[in-house]
Each structure stands twice: as structure tokens, then as C-alpha cells.
Amino acid sequence: MTALMKLKTLEGHLQDLKGFSKPKIKFEQYETPAHIAAIALYTIQTQFGDLEDKLILDAGCGPGNLSIGAVLLGAGFVTSVEIDADALEVFQENIQEMEIENIDIVQCDFLSESYFRWENMFDTVIMNPPFGTKNNAGIDIKFLQMGIHCSYDTIYSLHKSSTRSHIEFKVKEWNMKGGVVAELRYNLPATYKFHKKQSLDIAVDLWRIQHVRS
């Protein structure tokens, strides 16, 4: 399948976006680096055609890298949800900077059950959920479960490779099918004071999970 722009062009645009102005550890806010977001979105479009003309949900969107990237690759419309007002302020600046219009933002707690009339609503759900470290153990799985609830067809989600067997187990338990479609390296710059190293390489998986329709 084709994409509206080259991978390098996409990555260039995403590199220009602003990141979290006030990162908050309670939400485990780490940016999705431009190269990770670009490769993930490019894979989603060129291998599976799951962005162009689709209705998309970006759950826990932060400053909006995945949302904006999805629009650049031709998404029909993106709904982006995020709990943190500071992140949304940056997201809005990014939207204005890029002069794109087919995105809407809703400020809400994505994990809180039944906010929306959204069961099976979205063609494609994309997310880079919190990894579930620090005091957030299990939050990555909660995001995934809620993403599945909101999606009609396919969910793409980024997870630490070290959690792969656990996610495999969960996908089976939920009667879904899926697998890792790209292995990436996440170069995490030191965002918080407790980070001792300048940056850290973390292996991450791009998961593609689908409903099983009989």
C-alpha cells in the first residue's frame, strides 16, 4: 500500500513538533520520539492501509505526535484523548503550526469506564501508552483493554519488548488475535530528575491486535 509522503518527510515533520512542556511522572509522560512515531505510522499505513481515510482514535495522545502523523498520512479524522491540560496546550500549538484541521481533542480520563458512546466505533486505534513502570504497574494493559473496547477493527500499541510474553497471554485471554509487527529502539532522553543516565535505549514492540470476527 502507498503512503502520502516518504518516511523521511514524515519524520522531519514530527521532529519539528513541540514536546511536553511540563512532563509529569504520575502520567509517565515521555514523548514518542519522531523516528519511532514515523516508523510506526509508516508501517501501519504501508503494510496494512490502516490510516488513510480511516476514523482514528489516539488514546493518551500527549502533545499529539501520533495524531498529527496519522493526519499527514491521510487519516479521515482523528479523535485524540488526553487527561493532562498542559500536554493539550502544546498539542494545540502543534496543530496550529502544522495547519491541519481534521483532529478533535477531548480532555478526559481514557481509563475511566464508559465515558463515550464508543464501543466498536473507531476503525483504527493508535497509542503509545505509559509503559507501566514506576507506580503505574499494569496501566499499559488497561490502556490496551480500553483501546480494544473502542475499536471496531484494529489496535496498534507500543510496548516494552520485555512485556511481550505478558501481552501475548493477555491477547489470547481477551480472545483477540495479534502480534508484533515492528521492533524498535526507543532512545529515551533523561526527562526526569531520577534518571541517572543521559539517555537510555529501550527495546519496544509495535503491536497490531485485531478483533476475531467469525
Added chain:
Amino acid sequence: MKLITHNMLTSKCLKGVVTGYPLAINATDIKVKEVDFNPEFISRVIPKLDWEVLWVAADSIGHSDGLPRSLENKYDENEEFLKKAHKVLLEVEVEEGHLTCPESGRQFPISKGIPNMLLNEAEVQ
């Protein structure tokens, strides 16, 4: 907030609220922004929506002109109609105002185009 988003939102997260749908719109600032027309996307998204709710919402903020109250057969072949649906779904934007829960009367502010659906702990189901 565009009307496509309004069509998805409920307040059933509130304690004691059963359906919480549709939310009433009070708009103090509305803008119309140009969005590229994508007929394929519009025809695919319409079956996912509650058309009656969309029409009433559009009417309540003065943007139902020429929009049919109910869907006609083969609407996906009617470009004139798809353009109107496109405008009302993606181009009309509520910048400032609030949404009101039809059951509890709880208001959710819309500021700079973003509806804030966050609840405090006492309000959650």
C-alpha cells in the same frame, strides 16, 4: 469540538446517569474552518453516527441549513448531500461554550475547542 465528536460523547460516566446522551450544546463561539472534502470517508463514517442526534445538534447551533433530517437511500451517491454532511461534521467547530448532561444537568466546559469531560471522584460511577 466538531459535531462528529459531539455525536460520540456521553455523560454516562456520571454516577446515577443511565444513557447521558445526547449532550446539549451551548455555544458562545462557533467557527467554520475549511477541511479537505473526503467523500469516501464521509460515506463510511455516516453509518457509525446517530444521524438524528447530528441533525438536532446542528440545528441547535444554527447550522442545519439544507441538511436532511433523516438519511435518504443511496446517500453515498449524492455528492451534494455528502458535501453538506462534511461541512456539518468536520468544518463547524464549537470553540467556546459547554455541554450539558440531559439527565443530571452537569455541565462540561468547552474551552479553545476542547471539551473537558474530567470528573471529580465523587461524581464517578
